[in-house]
Amino acid sequence: MSRDQVEVENAELIEEFIATLSIDRSLSENTASAYLTDIQKLVSFMPTKKLALVNSKDINDFLFFLNDIGLNPRSVARIISGLKSFYKNLVITEIIEHNPLQTVLTPKLPKKLPEVLSHVEIESMMSHIDFSKIAGERDKTIIMLMYGSGLRVSELTSLSISDLYLEDGFIKVLGKGDKERLVPVGAKTIKQIGYYMIHYRNHVANKNDKNKLILNQKGVPLSRITVFKVLKDLAAKAKINKNISPHTLRHSFATVLVEAGADLRAVQQMLGHESITTTEIYTHLDKSYLKSVIEQFHPRS
Numbered sequence: 010m011s012r013d014q015v016e017v018e019n020a021e022l023i024e025e026f027i028a029t030l031s032i033d034r035s036l037s038e039n040t041a042s043a044y045l046t047d048i049q050k051l052v053s054f055m056p057t058k059k060l061a062l063v064n065s066k067d068i069n070d071f072l073f074f075l076n077d078i079g080l081n082p083r084s085v086a087r088i089i090s091g092l093k094s095f096y097k098n099l100v101i102t103e104i105i106e107h108n109p110l111q112t113v114l115t116p117k118l119p120k121k122l123p124e125v126l127s128h129v130e131i132e133s134m135m136s137h138i139d140f141s142k143i144a145g146e147r148d149k150t151i152i153m154l155m156y157g158s159g160l161r162v163s164e165l166t167s168l169s170i171s172d173l174y175l176e177d178g179f180i181k182v183l184g185k186g187d188k189e190r191l192v193p194v195g196a197k198t199i200k201q202i203g204y205y206m207i208h209y210r211n212h213v214a215n216k217n218d219k220n221k222l223i224l225n226q227k228g229v230p231l232s233r234i235t236v237f238k239v240l241k242d243l244a245a246k247a248k249i250n251k252n253i254s255p256h257t258l259r260h261s262f263a264t265v266l267v268e269a270g271a272d273l274r275a276v277q278q279m280l281g282h283e284s285i286t287t288t289e290i291y292t293h294l295d296k297s298y299l300k301s302v303i304e305q306f307h308p309r310s
Contacts, residue, residue: 012057019060023048026098037185039163047091050075061099065109068092072113089113124251126261131156137246143209144226148239150205151223155255157198159262159280161185162233162255168222175199184281192279 027045030036036044052060054071075085089110096108126134131152138148154160154168164182172181178199179191194202202222215228223231236255244253251257259280266276 015057015059019052022060022099022104023052023095025102026095029098030094037163037187040185043087044091044094047088048095050088051092060095061105063096063109065112068109068113124253124257124260125264126156126249126251126253126257128265130247130249130251131258131261133247134240134243134249137243143212146201146205146209147223147231148243150201150209151236151239152243152258153198153201154194155258156262157195158182158192159259160192161259161281162236164281165236165255166221166223166231166233169220170222171220173202173222175202182281185283188281190278190281 023045026048027041030041030044031038048060051063051071054074055063055067058067072085072089075088080088093108093110093113096105096110099105100108135149135152138145140146151165154165155162158180160168160182161184164184167183168180172183174180174191175194178193178195180194182190182192184190210222210224213224213226213228217227217229218224219230221230225231225235233255240253240255240258244251263276263280266279267273
């Protein structure tokens with residue numbers, strides 16, 4: 010079989026797998042894209058071999074290669090997970106009999122606690138917003154929604170006007186796997202959304218706004234990249250030497266609640282975590298915080 014034929018057959022298998030992810034398992038476009046990237050790494054490693062003929066030795070050679078180029082364990086674990094799902098699907102569809110990754114162990118990962126911002130740091134970031142510019146109210150709204158309600162950046166940028174139930178103190182959020190949840194919004198954030206609507210959105214909205222809440226200055230839905238840049242810029246101005254991303258505000262939201270003694274199940278529901286074990290990482294943060302308090306204030310520490 011020629012290399013061109015191999016490429017065509019491999020592309021068909023990958024296309025069917027991505028379609029299965031998108032339709033049967035309702036995974037987001039970003040998640041499906043991550044799976045695609047992982048499979049393509051294997052294809053690049055052995056471009057003349059049919060994916061359906063890959064065996065455990067091929068996989069081990071591939072993993073040794075990833076290790077040799079210095080890929081970190083977290084990335085390797087993600088690639089292994091993606092390939093396991095791909096080959097499991099080939100077994101289910103009876104294209105192959107055995108999953109070549111059946112016995113491959115995922116590298117043990119160190120527990121990495123997410124970066125968080127203190128309330129003082131959040132306030133400092135907001136104090137550096139330039140309200141002489143029209144985007145000032147928008148940028149403040151972004152921070153207050155993400156830090157005040159724990160939204161993912163994709164959830165923020167997909168929020169529609171019709172998702173706001175501000176009189177009841179809630180917003181409707183479309184999370185991972187297209188699962189909807191109601192998230193409470195505080196009085197200060199509700200007030201800020203009102204300011205934003207009057208002083209920014211009403212001025213830039215047009216026929217291209219798609220009813221989305223957060224818009225850029227051209228009146229179209231704001232991109233996730235722009236949110237990232239806004240937060241990075243404000244963190245730099247506030248001289249915060251941490252690796253800041255939109256997810257940092259979500260982690261900070263959860264940490265504040267857990268440190269204040271909020272019920273873990275309630276935090277899980279607000280964050281939209283499918284499993285309580287995902288939320289439990291914040292109990293580790295809480296313990297770290299308590300340890301620092303003892304070390305700082307206890308005379309016998």
